[in-house]
Amino acid sequence: MHARTLKRLALLALVTSCLAAQAADGDKIKLLIFSGANNHSWKTTTPVLQKMYEDSGRFTVAVTEDVPNINPAEFAKYDAIVCNYTSYPNVLGHRWPAATEKAFLDYVAAGHGFVLFHAASTAWMDWPEFGDLIGLTWQKDAAGKNISGHGAHHSFAVTITDKDHPVTKGMADFQHVSDELYHRQLLHKTGHVLATAFSSPAMHGSGTNEPMVVVTDFGKGRAFNCAMGHDPKPMGGAGFQALMLRGTEWAATGKVTLPLPADWATLGSTQAEALKVVEPAPAKPAKKPAKAADKNKT
Numbered sequence: 001m002h003a004r005t006l007k008r009l010a011l012l013a014l015v016t017s018c019l020a021a022q023a024a025d026g027d028k029i030k031l032l033i034f035s036g037a038n039n040h041s042w043k044t045t046t047p048v049l050q051k052m053y054e055d056s057g058r059f060t061v062a063v064t065e066d067v068p069n070i071n072p073a074e075f076a077k078y079d080a081i082v083c084n085y086t087s088y089p090n091v092l093g094h095r096w097p098a099a100t101e102k103a104f105l106d107y108v109a110a111g112h113g114f115v116l117f118h119a120a121s122t123a124w125m126d127w128p129e130f131g132d133l134i135g136l137t138w139q140k141d142a143a144g145k146n147i148s149g150h151g152a153h154h155s156f157a158v159t160i161t162d163k164d165h166p167v168t169k170g171m172a173d174f175q176h177v178s179d180e181l182y183h184r185q186l187l188h189k190t191g192h193v194l195a196t197a198f199s200s201p202a203m204h205g206s207g208t209n210e211p212m213v214v215v216t217d218f219g220k221g222r223a224f225n226c227a228m229g230h231d232p233k234p235m236g237g238a239g240f241q242a243l244m245l246r247g248t249e250w251a252a253t254g255k256v257t258l259p260l261p262a263d264w265a266t267l268g269s270t271q272a273e274a275l276k277v278v279e280p281a282p283a284k285p286a287k288k289p290a291k292a293a294d295k296n297k298t
Helices: 003-026 042-056 072-077 098-109 118-122 128-134 238-253 270-276
Strands: 029-034 059-064 080-083 113-117 154-160 174-179 192-198 209-218 221-226
Touching: 029 042, 029 072, 029 238, 042 059, 042 238, 072 098, 080 238, 098 128, 098 209, 098 221, 113 118, 113 128, 113 238, 128 209, 128 221, 154 270, 174 238, 174 270, 209 238, 221 238
Parallel strands: 029 059, 029 080, 080 113, 113 221
Antiparallel strands: 154 174, 154 192, 192 209, 209 221
């Protein structure tokens, strides 16, 4: 076979491979992650988020770290936006320009998805339409003092309250990895609760069942709000990842095809009980004995 023919065949194989890869990516859900500012460690959590999505094989991911100055024309390039951004604790006066806010709401209402987790519920606390979109928001009183909060980090049981929703269908109640359990957030009339967790007074909680997963319908679009995920460790839990992956797929498409993981910490299982074990705090060093008084001193 001539060298020229071999080169042509190699080029054809390369082009075919590239086209196949493009076709495969074309079937994936396109995500844009809002990042770049958060009172939690966005520099460690955004990579975890991106890897989780890409490893699932269902999503392609882009990240922006300049949310305040985003060009609203960018929204239309993606099937859903995932928010790991907030200006908290400086929550007032950081809204987008009116044109960007309208473009964002129009984007979701047209049939796209919006996904957020944990502290991102504080992203735009002075934007009422945003609160209605996400369905569950952090609360402050008129003086700016927190009404919402959380107790001590601990592992807690998550109860699936809607077992028929596409995101949670077939999902058993589970033990979540040690995390912050947000309490006293405001549930909007637009929000539909999929899962709750009991905020134990023993852990300085509210003593009530708190919403952990809330969804909303917004025009032809959808929003998915997960209150869990303080840092990379709880974000690595099977429950958090299954909820986020399935919730994101649902927000983007209205359907869920991603399966539940096999390593599910069903309540009462050995895996669940192991998560409940509290690691002992490091022992404090023993105090040095006080020096004996010098009997020769007056």
